[in-house]
Amino acid sequence: MIDLNKIRAIDIHTHAEEPCGCHADDGYDDLQATMAQYFRAPWSHPPTVPVTAQHYREQNIAAVIFPVDAERETGYRRYRNEEVAELAAENADVLIPFASIDPHKGKMGVREARRMIRDFGIKGFKFHPTMQGFYPNDRMAYPLYEAIAEEGAIALFHTGQTGVGSGMPGGNGMRLKYSNxxxxxxxxxDFPQMQIVMAHPSFPWQEEALAVAQHKPNVYIDLSGWSPKYFPEILVKYCNSILKKKVLFGSDWPMITPERWLGDFEKIAIKDELRPDIIKGNAARLLGLA
Structure with missing residues (x-):
């Protein structure tokens, strides 16, 4: 269990990766290498879940961790939700498990979602519309959302531009339009009881994201994927005012380390009294930890 009194922050956005050599030779290594270059990440292969847990333990930070199921659209085999959940359970002092299911999987995906919540304690689900190739409001996805809402879980969506495929020919097939x-x-x-997190400063649609989060009580924004020093001015203004209870620290580990993000966050113009909620309190309440 996460002890809120012992951790200094909750990172709402980290990625689970398999041990080196365990995934199929399907181009995934090339994708990861290009992303590492894009983010200037200091590793040759992404860290595994146990390595991630140890890093966060050393940093005294808890983390939401998830895989991304985009195998239908990309051809990259997904990391099994069950394995990620099991590894998170072994490191429950710092890791909070989310799962990922491509909504194109239909009834099979709905059954898996309910099973992951009931049998594995999954707290939420990660969607990446650009990688999964769908518009979030496509009715095709609604049966999966219904299951998530009924079970009281969280839906976290990638928004805005992505580092995935950036610089590769054709962006490696990634279509940015899906993530507006x-x-x-x-x-x-349509799902007012489902808690929704919009991941990342949503370049080039930042104002759209702020409008949705301000207007809809069940929508939050995580601040992952960017160093805070690059946050647009309007995002900082909203963090300091009407969205102060609805913005969440996220790093996008392993592309950005939590200590780098937090260090840069210290240097931007956020009101001191709001910092504890942004880096921990807001996420603790959303996740039901407080």
Missing amino acids: PIYLDDVAV
């Missing part, structure tokens, strides 16, 4: 946060306005209307 305005499509989540429909989802928030």
Whole structure:
């Protein structure tokens, strides 16, 4: 169990990776290498879940961790949700498990979602519309959202541009249009009891994201994927005012380390009295830890 009194922050956005050599030779290594170059990440292969847990333990930070199921659209085999959940359970002092299911999997995905919540204690689900090739408000995805909402879990969506495929020919097939946060306005209307997190400063649709988060009580923004020193001015203003209870620290580990993010966050113009909620309190309440 996470002891809120012992941790200094909760990172709402970290990625689970398999041990080197365990995934199929399907181009995934090339994708990861290009992303590492894009983010200037200091590793040759992404760290495993146990390595991630140890890093966060040393940093005294808890982390939400998840894989991304985009095998249908990309051809990259997914990391099994069950294995990620089991590894998170072995490191429950610092890791909080989310799962990922491509909504194209239909009824099979719905059954898996309910099983992951009931049998493995999954707290939420990660969606990456650009990698999974769907608009978030596509009714095809609604049966999966219904299961998530009924079970009281969280839905976290990538929004905005992505480092995935950046610089590769054709962006490695990634279509940015799917990740405009305005499509989540429909989802928030149709599932008002489902807690929704829009991941990342949503370049080039930052104002759309702020509008949705301000207008819909069940929508939050995580601040992962960017160093805070690059946050647009309007995002900082909203963090300091009307969205102060709805913005969440996230790093996008392993592309950005939590200590780098937190160090840069210290240097931007956030009100001192709001910093504890942004880096820990808001996430603790959303996750039901407080």
